[in-house]
Amino acid sequence: xxxxxxxxxxxxxxxxxxxxxxxxxxxxxxxxxxxxxxxxxxxxxxxxxxxxxxxxxxxxxxxxxxxxxxxxxxxxxxxxxxxxxxxxxxxxxxxxxxxxxxxxxxxxxxxxxxxxxxxxxxxxxxxxxxxxxxx
Amino acid sequence: xxxxxxxxxxxxxxxxxxxxxxxxxxxxxxxxxxxxxxxxxxxxxxxxxxxxxxxxxxxxxxxxxxxxxxxxxxxxxxxxxxxxxxxxxxxxxxxxxxxxxx
Numbered sequence: 529x530x531x532x533x534x535x536x537x538x539x540x541x542x543x544x545x546x547x548x549x550x551x552x553x554x555x556x557x558x559x560x561x562x563x564x565x566x567x568x569x570x571x572x573x574x575x576x577x578x579x580x581x582x583x584x585x586x587x588x589x590x591x592x593x594x595x596x597x598x599x600x601x602x603x604x605x606x607x608x609x610x611x612x613x614x615x616x617x618x619x620x621x622x623x624x625x626x627x628x629x630x631x632x633x634x635x636x637x638x639x640x641x642x643x644x645x646x647x648x649x650x651x652x653x654x655x656x657x658x659x660x661x662x663x
Numbered sequence: 664x665x666x667x668x669x670x671x672x673x674x675x676x677x678x679x680x681x682x683x684x685x686x687x688x689x690x691x692x693x694x695x696x697x698x699x700x701x702x703x704x705x706x707x708x709x710x711x712x713x714x715x716x717x718x719x720x721x722x723x724x725x726x727x728x729x730x731x732x733x734x735x736x737x738x739x740x741x742x743x744x745x746x747x748x749x750x751x752x753x754x755x756x757x758x759x760x761x762x763x764x765x
Contacts, residue, residue, distance in 0.1 A: 540682065540765070548765075572682050612685075651686040654762060655666055662763040 533658040534565045539574035541663065543593070544584065549577045550592050552663035557595075560602035567606035567657075568599075569650060571613045574663075578609065578624040578642075593625065600629030600641055607641045610650050665690045667758035671697035671765070674709045679764040684712060686762075689719040694746070694754055696725035700732060705740045714740055725751060 537556050541548040559566060570578055577593070584591040599607070607627060614620060627641040645653065654660060668687050674680040680702045683693060693716075695703050702709055703724040713722065722743045729736070729745065736745055746754065755761055 538762070540679075572678065647685055651688055654686060655688055655760075657760060660760060660762045662765050 532563065532565050534567070534656065535559065535659045535661065536654060536657045537566070537568045538654070538660055538662045539568060539570045539577060540572040542573040542576040543582070544587065544589055548663045549574070550590075552661075553592060553595055555661065556599070556604060557602060560604055566604050567608060567653075568604065569608045569610070569654070571610035571650065573617075575609060575613045575617060575619060575624070578627075579619070580623065580625045596625055596627055600627065603629075605629040605639075605641050606643065608643050608645050608650055608653060610647055611644050612647045665692065665758055667691070667754050667761045668693045669761060669763045670695050670699040670702060671763075673698040674702040675707075680709065681712070683764040684716045684720070687716070687720050692721045692723065692754060692758060694723045694725065694751065696728050696751070700724050700728045700734065703729075703739050703743050704734065705738065710740050717742055723750070723754060
């Protein structure tokens with residue numbers, strides 16, 4: 529088996545105005561089959577992808593936001609959300625979905641997937657990646 | 664050797680360049696191409712921010728995209744290096760990683 533690489537999916541667009549957010553989510557789910565060290569970053573307008581109570585019934589588009597809650601089942605457990613991006617948009621963590629995963633190394637305890645990080649922290653985490661996939 | 668950041672959007676329409684500069688660590692490089700080349704011009708609303716970042720980040724701009732837009736090199740902020748497609752490839756291969764600010 530080849531070595532495990534650190535893959536980060538970088539999400540910077542709001543969900544329904546363009547196709548980027550949905551495409552990113554689909555690539556993440558496909559990529560989850562490859563047993564790599566995967567993380568997701570949400571910054572700039574990307575933080576709007578994670579808001580709760582999305583209802584697309586009036587715009588004729590699929591509401592893909594419930595899928596984020598399934599990421600934990602695909603072993604995608606590191607979701608970085610940039611603090612400054614939230615604040616600039618008048619959001620707090622309470623406005624976002626509560627995303628969790630079950631930690632197999634800790635008797636399947638339920639843990640939070642979202643990690644609130646500062647811009648500087650996120651810049652350093654990005655710098656540690658082997659591959660950055662931008663959406 | 665550090666990260667290569669690429670920006671292909673105009674800084675007057677999108678915030679890609681501003682986000683890039685907010686996340687570029689010291690020693691990183693930034694390549695401006697397509698509509699991103701407008702960020703390399705002097706005397707604009709963002710040139711101060713770019714010039715300030717040049718103290719810690721190296722800037723490159725893609726020549727063919729400049730010329731396509733009728734922009735000559737004397738319009739650029741001093742110290743920004745013009746590269747061709749071959750230079751683009753060299754930048755990609757000489758950095759550890761590439762981050763595209765779409």
